Amino acid sequence: MEEPAAEGPAARVTEIRCPAGARPLRLLEWKVKPGALLNVDSVIAVCAPVPAEGECRAAERKLKSDRAGVVRELCGQLGQVIAPGSVIAKVEECSHPIVMKGLCAECGQDLTQLQSKNGRQQAPISTATVSMVHSVPELMVSSEQAEQLGREDQQRLHRNRKLVLMVDLDQTLIHTTEQHCQRMSNKGIFHFQLGRGEPMLHTRLRPHCKDFLEKIAKLYELHVFTFGSRLYAHTIAGTLL
Incomplete structure (x- = not known):
């Protein structure tokens, strides 16, 4: 229920x-x-x-x-x-519960201008105090919004009868390095750049990695964990699919 x-x-x-x-x-x-x-x-x-x-x-x-x-x-x-x-x-x-780069997602108000007009007021302009994405610190939501999102995630997992499995990337499923040995076999190695001018990265998948993920995904909702950037995580996740 x-x-x-x-x-x-x-x-x-x-x-x-x-x-x-x-x-x-x-x-x-x-x-x-x-x-x-x-x-x-x-x-x-x-x-x-x-x-x-x-x-x-x-x-x-x-x-x-x-x-x-x-x-x-x-x-x-x-x-x-x-x-x-x-x-x-x-x-x-408007309590400005969702703010992105100083703009309220609900009413469109530029809160930076509002703050400059009301710089002396003691009450906070926005209720958005919770950061939702570590790589996008400009995105903030209110504690009520964060709790609601958490409840929705919990309800979805109950409906799907699954638990969340945090899957670590680096040194667990894969190994990524900037160093490349010319004598190294290219079998199972993925070469990519995260942007123009960025160093070439070389990622090797752990043996039977994709088979493991395909089987475990039927039992769990998989979440990728890495200390790398969001773009890095998306790039690796696209390779694993």
Whole structure:
């Protein structure tokens, strides 16, 4: 039986208000709908200041969001006069749970720019604090996302009735070196470069390596382990298939 998925943290819904201290505004047009994605400085509505008696009509004004998230409620009707400080929208703020090179994968917000604007704030901008791939340190996810991915992996293994087998490459299944002896037999040796200008590598497979992997793969989910780069691991894995 599969384990039930755990519920994530409660969504944080905040209010976006009409600027305080300004004159009342008449709501002319909504630029977003409930469910729409907002970034910082996204236009929410177009309004016009209510002129005092005897004044000419003032220029229209755009009300913008000061946070990223999803619109949950629009608070007002077209033509309505909005008092300074009144709530114009309720937004479920993005917690930026997945970040790659400073960009949120959920809302697209550039968190480096957001950090520069809010450098003094104490609360963290993103909940992404867990590194998922050792060779891509720029990819970060929240602890909730990491736990969810772990549960999904566990559930998949239960469905497939398999355990994970960590397979070490170097000095176990293979031996790789930059040194090449001209008198060495090429039988079972794979020659390759990881990139232009990189040294030529020579990899020898352990005898009966492929037969072993084909048999063991029916019983386990195989994971390759190496202290080498990700490209190196992918290259060797492609050779073993």
